[in-house]
Amino acid sequence: MIGFRAVGTIEASDYRDVLDPAIDAAIADQGSVNLVVVMGDEFDRYSLGAMLEDAKLIGRPLSAWNRAAFVTNHDVLAGIATAFGGLVPGEFKVFSLDQQDAAVAWVAEGATPATS
Numbered sequence: 001m002i003g004f005r006a007v008g009t010i011e012a013s014d015y016r017d018v019l020d021p022a023i024d025a026a027i028a029d030q031g032s033v034n035l036v037v038v039m040g041d042e043f044d045r046y047s048l049g050a051m052l053e054d055a056k057l058i059g060r061p062l063s064a065w066n067r068a069a070f071v072t073n074h075d076v077l078a079g080i081a082t083a084f085g086g087l088v089p090g091e092f093k094v095f096s097l098d099q100q101d102a103a104v105a106w107v108a109e110g111a112t113p114a115t116s
Helices: 012-030 048-059 075-087 097-109
Strands: 002-005 008-010 033-039 043-046 065-072 091-095
Touching: 002 012, 012 033, 012 048, 033 097, 043 048, 065 075, 065 097, 075 091, 091 097
Parallel strands: 002 033, 008 043, 033 065, 065 091
Antiparallel strands: none
16 A cells, blocks of 8 residues: 655656656555545645646556545545546545545555565
8 A cells, every 4th residue: 555645736747756656666566556645735736747647547557456545625626536536447435634544544455465
């Protein structure tokens, strides 16, 4: 399971340099990815480039996505995530910030143990 907290403005380079390599490493190691993304009060905005990179996440094999949780109190972001959640491969849920521990627990339940 991997998790990220968005702080400030999210740029395309944040995907290329941080998120994408972590997702690819999880898939290489486990065969799938379980992800928690938190966008709290420290989050400012997405750049256009980051939005495009976000759309590319689905380009990975559908079987690679296990569980993903999106944690935020930003109503617009929660609404968009809820609306498009059905298009996300694997299981996907939106949680409020006060439910962050529940989000982590839910994603962890879906995590498969490492194989040797």
